[in-house]
């Protein structure tokens with residue numbers, strides 16, 4: 190039990206929250222960077238390997254394209270449907286292989302990334318599918334290679350909805366990052382568990398909720414602003430609609 | 442005859458719900474250098490499939506496509522991409538990148554071909570000036586009117602100095618006045634740059650306004666093709682009929698109804714007055730359609746002559762003798 194009237198309560202609270210917030214930001218930002226680096230190409234390939242897509246016949250083999258597409262679809266669906274708690278435990282051997290341990294803040298990044306990649310890849314897929322096929326055709330008529338079509342047309346034109354998708358992804362990474370507190374992963378979730386739950390400090394609990402709430406609000410505000418900046422069209426409305434349709438939380 | 446675009450016997454079949462759609466059946470076309478060639482046909486006739494087959498956005502099942510002496514249908518993928526730069530294309534719905542400025546859109550083709558930054562800048566401004574949009578270089582497509590967007594589309598197609606411009610219903614999304622200004626721009630480009638243009642349309646007015654040659658596409662087959670002037674004087678030409686609509690032939694029992702088509706030199710002679718005077722005929726004019734096509738007056742007049750065709754045989758022969766196309770459309774006994 191913690192005594193709020195003791196002289197070192199407030200400095201202690203402040204310190205604990207600072208450390209927790211720092212750890213959360215660390216986990217979330219590293220996980221986000223990896224998620225984008227892997228999820229963006231994955232999303233592009235998911236769309237591209239569909240029949241009639243840009244990469245529907247990689248290395249000249251239509252069969253290979255179909256197989257690749259089915260396989261990726263399967264992996265993405267699997268990643269999205271396994272509850273995070275189970276995924277976290279199931280990934281322990283993998284995490285140990287990559288980080289050397291499965292406990293602690295850095296180790297938590299592994300399951301966070303694994304859960305976020307399929308989520309983000311799906312949003313990239315949705316965003317890219319919204320790009321008018323006429324634009325691809327225009328680029329093809331100018332002699333564009335497939336890579337040029339991806340880099341000059343598909344990704345830039347899908348940027349606004351992808352940014353909004355990214356903000357939804359970050360929000361869910363933050364959610365999950367709170368859960369890794371349960372396995373001593375550190376971060377704000379850890380603060381809530383150790384102080385709020387185990388030592389009945391309502392003040393800690395409320396503080397954690399407020400900080401997470403502010404983090405999410407700030408992030409989404411920033412993402413909305415960024416998405417608007419990159420959408421030079423009366424298309425903000427459309428991007429917002431896309432994002433709304435994507436705001437489906439993954440299974441916990 | 443030299444040709445810039447030569448399409449030989451191409452066919453294209455799409456699988457569809459009830460079997461197969463024969464979008465193109467054995468289509469052949471020859472487009473001469475410097476001309477504006479129009480392909481006209483109704484919706485679903487296969488026009489888009491045809492024009493997309495020329496730069497192989499849609500690969501025909503059979504047949505060959507040759508542009509500027511290079512057989513595109515025989516090229517491997519990477520050489521085809523390079524060859525496509527010789528063929529500019531404009532689209533009905535403009536297909537501009539929303540995230541790029543006007544200038545950025547125009548530069549796209551030059552980025553793709555790997556031109557330097559400086560070259561992209563100067564060339565794109567030069568071509569924007571040509572289409573009259575230099576002052577909008579920094580705007581985004583969402584800030585432009587439909588006509589302005591199509592000018593950007595044209596500039597984007599022209600920036601890489603293509604040999605040929607393909608236009609897929611470039612004016613179909615525009616109002617009549619803007620349509621005219623875009624057609625005039627295409628005509629100007631055709632003359633000033635000597636650029637060969639193949640355009641497709643479902644509107645006869647487009648053919649009338651700018652085309653030197655035309656083809657009629659119907660159900661995936663070419664029904665007629667030729668220079669507009671020669672089509673006009675072809676007996677029974679559907680295109681000529683559509684260019685000069687005279688409507689249904691009224692019933693005039695005992696009288697002869699003829700359609701007289703004249704073009705070039707015969708257009709400005711007082712033909713009907715002469716006819717009436719020479720043969721003492723009570724000529725009635727039932728209808729007339731006159732156009733300036735390719736700089737020439739051309740038209741079609743429907744006349745009613747008293748008496749059966751046999752009675753009027755001499756007069757009809759006299760008209761034909763003056764180089765006019767005379768079709769007897771009513772009065773056969």
Ligand SMILES: Nc1ncnc2c1ncn2[C@@H]1O[C@H](COP(=O)(O)OP(=O)(O)O)[C@@H](O)[C@H]1O
Pocket residue numbers: 455456457462463464482483484485486487488489490491
């Ligand atoms: N990609 C496609 N897949 C299936 N059918 C198609 C495809 N493209 C065109 N078609 C069919 O081919 C026919 C001709 O189409 P199109 O060339 O677009 O005609 P137009 O441009 O003259 O309106 C239509 O019946 C159309 O449904």
Ligand SMILES: [Mg+2]
Pocket residue numbers: 488489490610
């Ligand atoms: Mg069409």
